[in-house]
Amino acid sequence: MGEFLRxxxxxxxxxxRVEHRSKTALVSAIxxxxxxxxxxNFARDAAALSREALAPSVLWITxxxxxxxxxxxxxxxxxxxxxxxxxLLAPVSRSALFFGKYLANLAFVFTVEAVALPLFxxxxxxxxxxxxxxxxLTAILATLGFVAVGTVFAAMTVRTRFAxxxxxxxxxxxxxxPVIGAVQVTARLLAxxxxxxxxxxxxxxxxxxxxxxxLCLLLFPPLMDE
Amino acid sequence: MSxxxxxxxxxxxxxYVTTLGLLGLxxxxxxxxRYTPMERFQGLPQKIFYVHVPAAWCALLAFSLVGIASxxxxxxxxxxxxxxxxxxxxxxxxxxxxxxxxxxxxxxxxWNTWWTWDARLTFTLILFFLFLGYRALRGALQDPDERARFxxxxxxxxxxxxxxxxxxxxxxxxxxxxxxxxxxxxxxxxDEMLRTLLVSVVVYTVLLLGFxxxxxxxxxxxxxxxxxxxx
Numbered sequence: 538m539g540e541f542l543r544x545x546x547x548x549x550x551x552x553x554r555v556e557h558r559s560k561t562a563l564v565s566a567i568x569x570x571x572x573x574x575x576x577x578n579f580a581r582d583a584a585a586l587s588r589e590a591l592a593p594s595v596l597w598i599t600x601x602x603x604x605x606x607x608x609x610x611x612x613x614x615x616x617x618x619x620x621x622x623x624x625l626l627a628p629v630s631r632s633a634l635f636f637g638k639y640l641a642n643l644a645f646v647f648t649v650e651a652v653a654l655p656l657f658x659x660x661x662x663x664x665x666x667x668x669x670x671x672x673x674l675t676a677i678l679a680t681l682g683f684v685a686v687g688t689v690f691a692a693m694t695v696r697t698r699f700a701x702x703x704x705x706x707x708x709x710x711x712x713x714x715p716v717i718g719a720v721q722v723t724a725r726l727l728a729x730x731x732x733x734x735x736x737x738x739x740x741x742x743x744x745x746x747x748x749x750x751x752l753c754l755l756l757f758p759p760l761m762d763e
Numbered sequence: 764m765s766x767x768x769x770x771x772x773x774x775x776x777x778x779y780v781t782t783l784g785l786l787g788l789x790x791x792x793x794x795x796x797r798y799t800p801m802e803r804f805q806g807l808p809q810k811i812f813y814v815h816v817p818a819a820w821c822a823l824l825a826f827s828l829v830g831i832a833s834x835x836x837x838x839x840x841x842x843x844x845x846x847x848x849x850x851x852x853x854x855x856x857x858x859x860x861x862x863x864x865x866x867x868x869x870x871x872x873x874w875n876t877w878w879t880w881d882a883r884l885t886f887t888l889i890l891f892f893l894f895l896g897y898r899a900l901r902g903a904l905q906d907p908d909e910r911a912r913f914x915x916x917x918x919x920x921x922x923x924x925x926x927x928x929x930x931x932x933x934x935x936x937x938x939x940x941x942x943x944x945x946x947x948x949x950x951x952x953x954d955e956m957l958r959t960l961l962v963s964v965v966v967y968t969v970l971l972l973g974f975x976x977x978x979x980x981x982x983x984x985x986x987x988x989x990x991x992x993x994x
Contacts, residue, residue: 703899710924711924714928717931737934748923749920752919756919
């Protein structure tokens with residue numbers, strides 16, 4: 538287990554170092570999230586629909602679309618100079634490789650979400666007093682599972698000719714359960730509903746994470762053997 | 764060469780079973796329109812039930828077959844399992860199209876809307892998209908080994924996703940007619956209607972089998988020719 542974590546952290550650190558040196562992807566992903574928020578504000582009829590009514594959907598569309606866009610980067614990075622082959626040649630477990638990639642993607646997506654959330658508050662005038670903790674917890678639970686699925690799919694779609702199109706096509710159906718859960722929880726939190734109403738949804742989100750992270754750890758090694 | 768002959772025979776057997784299924788389907792139409800009572804409130808549109816429900820059953824069955832064959836492939840690495848999953852996915856895509864077109868045809872006169880975001884509608888639409896994604900990924904990969912491994916992973920993940928989609932969209936809201944056959948208490952359907960439905964389910968399953976056998980035989984023939992058709 539120590540070895541597993543050491544390898545995973547080394548891979549994650551490598552990815553984040555590459556990211557830190559250029560910062561292009563992160564800045565672009567954050568700008569993308571901000572643009573989605575801007576578009577959303579004008580994609581609604583201000584007379585018919587209040588900002589508050591649309592707020593939960595806006596937040597989760599922004600989070601999930603930015604997440605999918607960000608995931609493309611993860612293995613595109615390895616395509617140059619066949620870097621992935623180098624990684625696969627290393628005498629380490631493939632699950633640990635996956636976990637490293639996954640951790641780096643999580644860090645990336647969480648960073649984008651952490652910037653998008655204040656922007657959302659600013660643009661949509663939503664009052665998060667007292668519910669920030671709940672929103673953050675929901676964001677974490679909703680993100681953990683789909684980033685795991687997205688990491689596995691990104692490893693596949695990078696080998697296709699139109700990866701940018703193929704990844705959303707495969708991942709979006711998997712986004713449905715987390716997005717439904719997250720929007721339900723967010724809407725109830727913003728409306729000041731009691732915690733009892735959201736506990737069930739949070740459990741579903743947590744269960745989804747558990748199932749898909751385990752499945753991805755199991756399926757990544759057969760995916761990668763040549 | 765004997766392999767090629769066997770593959771051609773398998774295709775022909777598939778076509779026989781398909782013909783049998785199509786004859787059965789003609790029988791189902793006669794049975795449903797002529798010998799099954801008219802539903803009092805829905806009238807004629809209710810007859811779609813005898814096509815829609817069996818198609819949905821076949822789509823789900825095909826989808827489960829894709830998932831199971833995918834899991835077995837990753838374990839045994841037999842290319843025939845990959846071909847089977849490929850065939851089942853394609854056949855499933857056909858049945859889910861039948862399901863998604865007959866649904867709105869019934870919904871318009873009875874619900875007064877072509878489409879509604881009801882739990883089961885959303886669920887089947889996602890099933891359709893999963894089939895579509897699976898098919899698209901297969902088409903986009905060149906290397907046969909890679910294609911087999913990658914699509915097996917998607918097949919398994921898709922099968923695991925299905926209960927989650929079902930649960931979440933169900934909790935979201937539902938309007939679809941509640942189960943009337945597969946439910947804890949006895950089926951609340953007149954005997955004649957139940958009989959027609961069951962006959963139709965059997966016929967559809969035969970059709971599924973026929974399609975699957977034909978597609979599998981054609982796939983074997985294509986692979987033997989060496990020109991491994993993408994997807």
